[in-house]
Amino acid sequence: MIFIVFTQHPLKALLSRRTTPTADLLQKMAYGLSLGAQDFIEGMIGGARNMIGIAVATGAAGVIIGTVSLTGAHQVIGEFVEYLSGGNLMAMLLLVALISLILGMGLPTTANYIVVSSMMAPVIVSVGAQSGLIVPLVTAHFFVFYFGILADDTPPVGLANFAAAAISGGDPIRTGIQSFSYDLRTALLPFLFIFSTELLLIDVSITKAVVIFIVATGLMMVFAAATQGYFFARSRLWESLVLILVALTLLRPGFWLDRFQDPYDSFSGINLVSIADTLPAAEKFRLVIAGPDFGDPDEIYQRTIVIHPTDYARNTDGLGTGGLARLEAAGLSFTNPQLGQLQEPLPGTAFFETFKRFDFYGDIPVTVTLVHINAERLPKELFYMPAVLLLGFIIAVQRRRQTIPAY
DSSP, X not given: OHHHHHHHHHHHHHHTGGGSOHHHHHHHHHHHHHHHHHHHHHHHHHHHHHHHHHHHHHHHHHHHHHHHHHHTHHHHHHHHHHHHHTTOHHHHHHHHHHHHHHHHTTOOHHHHHHHHHHHTHHHXXXXXXXXXXXXXXXXXXXXXXXXXXXXXXXXXTOHHHHHHHHHHOOOHHHHHHHHHHHHTTTTHHHHHHHHOGGGGTSSOOHHHHHHHHHHHHHHHHHHHHHHHTBSSSBOOHHHHHHHHHXXXXXXXXXXXXXXXXXXXXXXXXXXXXXXXXXXXXXXXXEEEEXXXXXXXXXXXXXXXXXXXXXXXXXXXXXXXXXXXXXXXXXXXXXXXXXXXXXXOOOTTSTTTTTTTTBOTTSSSOOEEEEEEEEOOOOOGGGGHHHHHHHHHHHHHHHHTTOOSOOO
C-alpha cells in the first residue's frame, strides 16, 4: 500500500506523456511524488486515529478476559451451561448463542470477538466433547462470533438499531425488534457450521464442496420460507412445519440415519491397544475418557477425543509401529495400557490442556472406557432424497394457490 500511495500520482503523469512535453512531465511526476508523500502522512494520521477506538476496546476486553481467567469464571460459565443443558447438544448450543448475544451487546467488532471467543468457544468444545460432539476450534469461533455480532441489532442495546432509527426517524426499540426477527431467519447458519463442518471446507474435495454449497443455499431458503410463512404462496401451519422438517433434514441428515444404524462400532477400553494395532493407518477413532473431576473428586467427568492418523504419524522414531507405540506417539501416556488407564500428560504435550479437568491422583484412575470406530453404513446424503420430495410436494400444493408469479 505504501508503494501504491507513493507511485500512483507519478504513474498517472507518466501515462499521459504522449500529450505532455518532457520538461513538464518531470515536473508533474515530481509534484505527484510530493502528493503521494502527503497522502502517506495523512493516511498514517488517519490510521492512528482509527486505531485509538480499537485499542481502547481491545484493552477493555483484555481487562475482562484477565478478570475472567484469574477468577475462573470461564469454568463456571461452562459448568453453568452444562448444568442447564442437561447434556442435550441443542440446548447447550442455544444457551451458548444466548450468552454470546448478551456478551456482544455494545462491543465493537474486535473486542466482541476477543470476549466471546475466549469465554464461549471453549465451552462448546469442552461441553460438546462430553456429549460426543467433536467440534473443531475454528468452527466454535465462527459460531460464537456470529451471535456476538448479531448483538449489534438485539434490543435494547443494539447499536445498529439506533443508527438505523436515526436515519429513518423510527423508534430504535421497534426497529431492533423488527431487525432481530429478520436475523432469526439466518441464525441457522452457525448451526450449519457445527453439524456440517464440511461447509468450512475442512477435509473436503471440490466436488463435495459444490454439493455442500448447493444444499446449504437451499436449506437457508427453505428455512427462511418456513419462518416468514410464505413460499410460493402464503403457507398454512402444516406447510411451514413440513418446510422446517425439510430444513432440519438438509441440516443434519445423519440424525435420521442414526435412528436406523449406529454411527460407531463400540468396544471396551481394555481392547484399545489391540484395536490401535490392527486398525489401518489411515483410520481415525474416538476414545471416551472417564475419571474423577479435578474440581469435584466425587463426580466422574467424561470427555471424548479423536485420534487422527496424523497425530501418531509425526513421531514414530524409536517407538516402533505397534498399537501402544502409535498411541504414545499420538500423545497418550499409560500407567496400565492393558486396562486403558492413563497417566497425566506432561506440559506441552498434545492432551495436556484437554485433560486438565481430570484428577489423575484420585482413588479412581482416569481410564479409556470406550473405543468408537466408524461403522460401515449407508451414506447420510440418502436422506436428501425424501427431503427434496417433500419440498417438491409443498411447491406443487402452493403453486395451485399462487396468484403472483414467483419470478
